[in-house]
Amino acid sequence: MNYDMPLYRPPSEAYSLIFQVTLGCSHNRCAFCTMYRNKKFRVRPWDELKTDILEMALLNRGTRRIFLADGDAMVVDTDYMVKVLNFLYDKFPYLERVSAYANPGNLLEKSAEELKMIRESGLQMLYFGIETGDDDLLVKVRKGATSQELIASARKAIDAGFILSATVILGLAGKKRSEIHARETARVCSAINPHYLSALTLMLSDDNRYFFRCVGEEWEWMDKLEILRELRTMIERFQLESCIFRTNHASNYLPIKATLNQDKERLLKEIDNVLKNPAWLRPEYLRAL
Numbered sequence: 208m209n210y211d212m213p214l215y216r217p218p219s220e221a222y223s224l225i226f227q228v229t230l231g232c233s234h235n236r237c238a239f240c241t242m243y244r245n246k247k248f249r250v251r252p253w254d255e256l257k258t259d260i261l262e263m264a265l266l267n268r269g270t271r272r273i274f275l276a277d278g279d280a281m282v283v284d285t286d287y288m289v290k291v292l293n294f295l296y297d298k299f300p301y302l303e304r305v306s307a308y309a310n311p312g313n314l315l316e317k318s319a320e321e322l323k324m325i326r327e328s329g330l331q332m333l334y335f336g337i338e339t340g341d342d343d344l345l346v347k348v349r350k351g352a353t354s355q356e357l358i359a360s361a362r363k364a365i366d367a368g369f370i371l372s373a374t375v376i377l378g379l380a381g382k383k384r385s386e387i388h389a390r391e392t393a394r395v396c397s398a399i400n401p402h403y404l405s406a407l408t409l410m411l412s413d414d415n416r417y418f419f420r421c422v423g424e425e426w427e428w429m430d431k432l433e434i435l436r437e438l439r440t441m442i443e444r445f446q447l448e449s450c451i452f453r454t455n456h457a458s459n460y461l462p463i464k465a466t467l468n469q470d471k472e473r474l475l476k477e478i479d480n481v482l483k484n485p486a487w488l489r490p491e492y493l494r495a496l
Contacts, residue, residue, distance in 0.1 A: 208259045215242050216274050217334050217372070218456065220306065223272040226259055227251060228291060232278030234310055238348040238421035239338070239379060241412050243278050250283050256291065264298035273299070275307040281333070282313045285321040292328040306332035311352040311360035322367035332370040335361055340395030341388045344380050347422050354395050361399040372403035375441070377434050377459070379409050381426040389437045393444035403451045404467075406441070408434055408458040410494070431460045431488050439478045442471060457495045460488040 211230050216223065231246035263270070273295060281288070296302055307330060314322070339345060340354045352360070365371050375396065380388035396404060411418055419426065429437070438454065438461070445452075447467040454463040461481055465474050481487050 208262050211246070211277075213242065213246075214276060215278075216276060217306075217308075219372070220272070220274040223274040223306070224263060224267055224270045225274045225276050226256065226263075226291075226295075227276045228256060228280040228283060228288075228307075229277050232310075233282045234279070234312065234351050236349040236351060237336075237338075238415075238418040239376065239409060239411070241415055246277070250287075253287070253290070257294065260294060260298055268299065269301050270299045271301050271303045273302060273305045275305065275330075278308055279310045279313055280307040281309040281317075281325075285317060285324060288325050288330065289328045292325070292330055296329050302329075304332065305330050306334065309333040309335055309364065311335075311356050314360035314364050315356060319363065319367060322364060322369070326368040330369070332372060333364055335364070335371055335373045335401070337361075337373050337392065337395055337399070338376045339379050339388050340391035340393070341380060341384065342391070344384060344388060348379065348418075349421060354391065357395055358398045361401065365399070365401070370403070371399070371401040372405070373399065373401040374405045374407055377406050377408045377437055378429045381422065382429055382433065383425060383427065385429060385433065385437045386440065389440035390444060393441045393446075396441075397444075397446040400447055401450060403453070404447070405452070405456060406438060406454045406459065407456045408460065408494075410458050432482060432485055434460060435478060435482060435488070439475060439482075442467070442474050442478070445471065457493075460494070462489070 211227060216225055229250050231248035232243040233248050235243050235248060292305060295305060337357055338350055342354050361371055375392050445467050450467045452465045452467045454461060463474060
């Protein structure tokens with residue numbers, strides 16, 4: 208099987224077998240993301256995908272986890288997705304979990320019945336980018352959804368039975384709107400109450416001029432202590448129930464593992480201690496994507 212590069216997957220899918228159901232991203236306009244900037248989006252035809260599945264079924268019959276790439280496999284028609292899932296579970300008898308990225312537009316376009324059909328066919332986990340709950344910032348970074356649409360689409364997926372793993376981006380708003388970004392993001396996350404929630408810290412490729420054109424000249428980079436205070440504000444305002452929270456992505460300055468809201472007070476104390484001892488933060492040269 209030959210992948211159409213570049214190929215991306217969530218950190219938690221490091222040991223999963225990956226099949227590219229789509230190439231690129233159907234939205235592909237988010238200012239902060241260059242993952243699929245040079246790819247033309249298309250849904251791979253069945254015969255092409257089927258060949259890959261049959262090849263890997265011979266080589267990796269014991270596969271237990273599969274991730275469906277690229278940027279948003281959920282954009283495909285429901286019947287096509289069900290066909291793919293049924294074939295995967297038929298060819299990989301030990302398969303335990305199938306997951307994929309999903310964006311709000313894909314989820315809103317499908318009916319509740321369609322989402323339940325896909326879930327019952329074996330797609331169990333969706334990775335969902337919230338990024339921010341600030342509506343003005345959502346427009347600037349070209350997310351393609353309002354905060355209310357983020358909430359509605361994510362809750363729709365959860366109601367259909369999916370496990371939802373969501374992400375937010377620290378530093379996305381820059382210095383001036385950091386407080387608003389933190390407050391509104393906490394509001395949206397609380398309304399969704401995902402099963403998993405991760406915070407990443409904004410990192411941009413050197414040639415991402417598009418981002419700066421989108422956010423405007425007033426946007427300013429935040430330093431590591433400002434990022435940490437933004438994270439503290441989010442955690443303080445989260446109203447979550449049994450949500451597994453992580454900041455262990457390589458882009459972050461402070462790795463955190465917790466369950467919210469149960470561990471909120473512990474986290475706030477931990478962050479306050481680090482703010483007094485910034486030498487404990489991850490140095491720049493250890494941050495990477």
